[in-house]
Amino acid sequence: MENGLTDSVMFDINLLKEMDFGRSKVTFNPPVSPSNPGESLVMRPLSSGDFDRGFMQLLSQLTSVGETTQDKFLERFNGMKSTGSYYVVVVEDTDRNQVVAAATLILEQKFIHECALRGRIEDVVVNSEQRGKQLGKLLMATLTLLSQDLGCYKTTLECSETNITFYEKFGYVKDKEVYMQNRH
Ligand SMILES: CC(C)(COP(=O)(O)OP(=O)(O)OC[C@H]1O[C@@H](n2cnc3c(N)ncnc32)[C@H](O)[C@@H]1OP(=O)(O)O)[C@@H](O)C(=O)NCCC(=O)NCCS
Numbered sequence: 710m711e712n713g714l715t716d717s718v719m720f721d722i723n724l725l726k727e728m729d730f731g732r733s734k735v736t737f738n739p740p741v742s743p744s745n746p747g748e749s750l751v752m753r754p755l756s757s758g759d760f761d762r763g764f765m766q767l768l769s770q771l772t773s774v775g776e777t778t779q780d781k782f783l784e785r786f787n788g789m790k791s792t793g794s795y796y797v798v799v800v801e802d803t804d805r806n807q808v809v810a811a812a813t814l815i816l817e818q819k820f821i822h823e824c825a826l827r828g829r830i831e832d833v834v835v836n837s838e839q840r841g842k843q844l845g846k847l848l849m850a851t852l853t854l855l856s857q858d859l860g861c862y863k864t865t866l867e868c869s870e871t872n873i874t875f876y877e878k879f880g881y882v883k884d885k886e887v888y889m890q891n892r893h
Pocket residue numbers: 770771832833834835836839840841842843844845846847867868869871872873874875
C-alpha cells in the first residue's frame with residue numbers, strides 16, 4: 710500500500726478458502742472455485758487497498774458512483790467492516806492489479822423467526838471486458854453458499870427483468886411480493 714500500512718480486509722478470508730464449494734448446484738466448465746477462480750485471478754474479501762485497484766470504476770459499470778475520494782471510500786469501508794455484517798467479495802486480476810468483479814452479501818438481523826438472519830445480495834458486477842468467463846456465476850454461487858454458511862434462513866436480491874434467468878441458475882425464484890421504493 711502506498712502509505713506503507715498493511716491493507717485491511719473486510720472479513721475473514723478463511724470463509725472463502727474453507728468453503729465446501731462442491732455442494733454448489735451450479736456447474737462450471739472449466740471448473741472454478743473461490744480458491745481457484747481462473748488464471749491470474751484471485752477471489753478474496755474487499756480490501757482497503759482496492760480503491761487503487763479500480764473498485765469504484767468497476768462499480769460505475771453498475772450505476773452512478775459520483776465523486777468518491779479515497780478518504781470517503783476508507784470511511785465507508787471501515788464503517789461496513791465494523792458492523793461485521795458486510796461481505797464484499799471481489800475478484801482481482803493479479804496481472805493487471807485490478808479488481809474485475811465484485812458482489813456484496815449483507816446480513817440483516819431480524820427479531821422475527823427467532824431472531825433470524827436474512828442475507829441480501831447487492832451490487833453484482835463484472836468488468837465488461839471480463840464478462841462471459843463465469844465470474845458472475847462464481848460470485849453468485851459463492852455468496853449464496855456464504856449466506857447459508859453464515860446461518861441466513863433465506864437470501865434475497867432485487868434485479869431487472871433481463872437478469873432474472875441469470876439468478877434462476879442459483880435457485881432464486883421470482884417472488885409474488887412487489888419491490889417498492891421511495892427515492893429521496
Ligand atoms: C450479470 C453479470 C453479473 C453476469 O456476469 P458474467 O461474468 O458475464 O456471467 P457469467 O460468465 O458468469 O455467465 C454465467 C451464465 O449466466 C448467463 N448470463 C450472463 N449474463 C446474463 C444475463 N444478464 N441474463 C441472463 N443470463 C446471463 C451466461 O450465459 C452463463 O450461462 P451458462 O452458465 O448457461 O453458460 C454481468 O453481465 C454484469 O456485470 N452485468 C452488468 C451489471 C449487472 O447487470 N449486474 C446485475 C445487477 S442485478
